[in-house]
Amino acid sequence: MSGVLSAEQLAALDAWLREGLKESRYTHSLGTAETARRLAVAHGLDADAAYEAGLLHDCGRIYDKEAQLPYAVQWPQLEPGELDVPMLRHGPAGAVLLRDMWGIDDRQLLDAVAGHTLARRGMSDFTKLVFLADLIEPNREPWDGIEKLRLVAEQDLNRAMALAIRENQQYLQRQGREEHPAAAAALQEIEELINKEDKA
Numbered sequence: 001m002s003g004v005l006s007a008e009q010l011a012a013l014d015a016w017l018r019e020g021l022k023e024s025r026y027t028h029s030l031g032t033a034e035t036a037r038r039l040a041v042a043h044g045l046d047a048d049a050a051y052e053a054g055l056l057h058d059c060g061r062i063y064d065k066e067a068q069l070p071y072a073v074q075w076p077q078l079e080p081g082e083l084d085v086p087m088l089r090h091g092p093a094g095a096v097l098l099r100d101m102w103g104i105d106d107r108q109l110l111d112a113v114a115g116h117t118l119a120r121r122g123m124s125d126f127t128k129l130v131f132l133a134d135l136i137e138p139n140r141e142p143w144d145g146i147e148k149l150r151l152v153a154e155q156d157l158n159r160a161m162a163l164a165i166r167e168n169q170q171y172l173q174r175q176g177r178e179e180h181p182a183a184a185a186a187l188q189e190i191e192e193l194i195n196k197e198d199k200a
């Protein structure tokens with residue numbers, strides 16, 4: 001359980017982020033990395049790999065939304081219309097940058113980076129963990145429900161995902177924005193998983 005990057009790779013990637021991201025975003029990335037590491041320990045997943053994915057999750061933000069697009073379109077697992085929402089592009093764009101610029105081919109890491117902007121069906125526990133770490137890391141501006149999500153994320157990834165998706169639905173509703181259908185599909189799948197766990 002020792003991650004997928006060499007110490008040299010990790011140092012070079014860290015320098016790339018520190019230089020390319022604005023300072024608050026870099027701090028958020030460090031917070032996400034530490035939170036992902038802690039959640040991985042709690043859930044029996046690879047803690048160093050979780051740290052790496054947390055650190056790298058926003059690397060697509062080194063580029064602005066327009067510049068992210070030509071990278072993001074190259075990601076093979078896009079949902080229909082995913083890239084029409086500019087905020088969602090930096091996940092897939094980041095995964096393509098890590099794959100093509102840095103030669104990283106670890107599926108779990110690339111999927112977690114690509115998948116942190118939009119919940120969808122079939123997310124692995126590792127991707128869920130990074131998705132949640134991004135939302136609850138300590139440098140996040142507090143929002144209603146963050147403390148509850150922090151608690152639940154330590155205990156149950158599926159329940160935390162359901163909570164996070166519902167919170168996001170309400171947030172989008174307040175803003176008069178539409179939810180991407182993939183998130184509703186993810187919520188349905190996760191609720192089915194929770195029901196199955198409850199019956200087991």
Ligand SMILES: [Fe+2]
Pocket residue numbers: 057058090116117134
């Ligand atoms: Fe992000």
Ligand SMILES: [Fe+2]
Pocket residue numbers: 028032057058134
């Ligand atoms: Fe983030």
